[in-house]
Amino acid sequence: MLARAVRHARPGERLFVAPGVKTDEAIREVQDYIRHHRPPGSTVTAHGLRHGYARDRYLEFREAGLSDKEAKARVSELLGHHREEVTDIYSGSLR
Structure with missing residues (x-):
């Protein structure tokens, strides 16, 4: 699905950031997800x-x-x- 999205993306289009959402907000959400779902003791x-x-x-x-x-x-x-x-x-x- 990701490969297809990349092939069809227009120049400058953001794949993982919804319209109206600030990029830094989307990044923070991903970072929070990783922090809360990584295995105990992981430093990922x-x-x-x-x-x-x-x-x-x-x-x-x-x-x-x-x-x-x-x-x-x-x-x-x-x-x-x-x-x-x-x-x-x-x-x-x-x-």
Whole structure:
């Protein structure tokens, strides 16, 4: 379902934020959900999931033969930052 939603999304459209809802409010709701539903003792956070996603995509792109710069650019687009220097923050744990 998610793949279909992404394919049909218009540029700039927010997939997980309902019309009329502020983005930071939607983010807070997801963070609260994760915090209240994670296993006892778990340190999983929404931000940690984002870091893991960025790291995994970067490694996937590198293994597919993309250069460091190309892989960072692709991850940057996926994260919605559109700046490679922000990707460095997410991929810093690889160094």
